[in-house]
Amino acid sequence: MLITNVRAHHIRIPYDAGVASFKQGASSISALEIVMIEVSTDAGITGWGDAFAYVSPRTTCTAIEEMIAPQAQGLEVPDAADIPAFMEQIQRNLHLFGRYGITMFAISALDIALWDLAAKAKGVPLHRLIGVAKRTRIPAYASLLRIGKPELIASECETALRQGYKAIKLHETTTPAVFAARQAIGAGTPLMVDLNCPLDGEAAIAFAHSCRDAAPMFLEEPVWPPEDFATLAEVRAKGGLNIAAGENACTVHQFRQMMKAGAVSHAQPSVIKVGGISEYLRVVALADELGVRLAPHSPYFGPGFLATLQLMSLRDDASFVEAFYMKRPACLWRGRIDVDTNGDVEVPQGPGLGYEPDKAVMEQYRVS
CATH class of the missing domain: 3.30.390.10 (Enolase-like, N-terminal domain)
Structure with a gap:
C-alpha cells in the first residue's frame, strides 16, 4: 500500500x-x-x-x-x-x-x-492494534477558558457539574479564583489549575502555598519558561502541591529531561504536539518506568482527540480526558465525541481512529 x-x-x-x-x-x-x-x-x-x-x-x-x-x-x-x-x-x-x-x-x-x-x-480500532483496552468510556473534565471574576467562575463550575462533568480545570492565576471554584464544586470534586507559564520560581511557590487549602489535584505549568525544569522541580518540592507539565514538550527526550529533574508528578503529552502516537507511547513507557502519572493534554476537536481517547482506553488509571468547555455549531464527528450526561466520552470502536470526519x-x- x-x-x-x-x-x-x-x-x-x-x-x-x-x-x-x-x-x-x-x-x-x-x-x-x-x-x-x-x-x-x-x-x-x-x-x-x-x-x-x-x-x-x-x-x-x-x-x-x-x-x-x-x-x-x-x-x-x-x-x-x-x-x-x-x-x-x-x-x-x-x-x-x-x-x-x-x-x-x-x-x-x-x-x-x-x-x-x-x-x-x-x-x-487503534487501541486493539497497540494493546488491550481497559476502558470503553473515559471520564472528562471541563477545561474552562480564562474567566477572571470569581463569581462567574463559581457559576460556570456549577453549570459544568450539572451537565455531568466529573472534574474541573481552571485557566486562572489568582487565589480568589481557585477558592471560588473549590467552594462551588465542593470538596469531593477534582480541581486542577492551569497557569500557562506566567511566574518565576519564587512567585510560583508562593502561589502554591496560597491555594493549598483549596486542594487542587495539581498546578499546571506555573513557571516561565516551561522548559526550566530545575525551577519547576523546586516549585514542586517547596510548594507542597503536585505539578503537571508537558503540553509544550516535544519528543520523549524532553520528557526524559523533565522527569529526571523531578519536575512533575503528572506528565501531559499532547498527541498533536509531542510527535504523534509513536512519541506519546514512548512518553507513557518512560512515565511508567519513573513512577510519573499521566494527564494527557487534549483540548481539541480533530483526529487528535480521537487518538487520545484510543490511547487512554489502554490504561485503567482513572485519568480524565480534557474537554474544552464551550459550545460549537458543528462537530467533525457528528457529535459522537461530546461529553454525555454522566460526564464520559465513549471510546470509538470503528477501524483506525474510530470515526471518519463529516465531509x-x-x-x-x-x-x-
Whole structure:
C-alpha cells in the first residue's frame, strides 16, 4: 500500500465560551482552528491526522505541504511495528528546521495518520492494534477558558457539574479564583489549575502555598519558561502541591529531561504536539518506568482527540480526558465525541481512529 497524496485541511469552527475568553499573545482566539492531514493510498484507504495550530493554521498547513508531504508521498505505508522507525527517520530528515514547535506539530499529524491507516488495514480500532483496552468510556473534565471574576467562575463550575462533568480545570492565576471554584464544586470534586507559564520560581511557590487549602489535584505549568525544569522541580518540592507539565514538550527526550529533574508528578503529552502516537507511547513507557502519572493534554476537536481517547482506553488509571468547555455549531464527528450526561466520552470502536470526519462539515467550515 503506497502513499499517493498528503494534503492539509484547515477547518475553522466558531465557538461560544460564554463569559470566558482566551488570548494567546495579542491574538484573541474566537474559533477552533483545526489543521488535519489526509493521507491517501493506492488501496483506497485514507488516514487522518491532526497538527496543533491554534493561532498559526496557515503556518502549520505550509509545514505539512512543504516539509511533510515530500517526505511521505510515494512511500510504502509502514506496518504498525515499523511506524516509530519510519517517523524517526523523518525526524532526522527534518531536524534542521527544529525539534519542537511547528515542525513537530506537522510530524505529529503524519504519525497519527499512519497509525490510523495501519489499524484500518487490519480492520480494528487503534487501541486493539497497540494493546488491550481497559476502558470503553473515559471520564472528562471541563477545561474552562480564562474567566477572571470569581463569581462567574463559581457559576460556570456549577453549570459544568450539572451537565455531568466529573472534574474541573481552571485557566486562572489568582487565589480568589481557585477558592471560588473549590467552594462551588465542593470538596469531593477534582480541581486542577492551569497557569500557562506566567511566574518565576519564587512567585510560583508562593502561589502554591496560597491555594493549598483549596486542594487542587495539581498546578499546571506555573513557571516561565516551561522548559526550566530545575525551577519547576523546586516549585514542586517547596510548594507542597503536585505539578503537571508537558503540553509544550516535544519528543520523549524532553520528557526524559523533565522527569529526571523531578519536575512533575503528572506528565501531559499532547498527541498533536509531542510527535504523534509513536512519541506519546514512548512518553507513557518512560512515565511508567519513573513512577510519573499521566494527564494527557487534549483540548481539541480533530483526529487528535480521537487518538487520545484510543490511547487512554489502554490504561485503567482513572485519568480524565480534557474537554474544552464551550459550545460549537458543528462537530467533525457528528457529535459522537461530546461529553454525555454522566460526564464520559465513549471510546470509538470503528477501524483506525474510530470515526471518519463529516465531509459536509469540512466543506462548510473549510478555509481555502
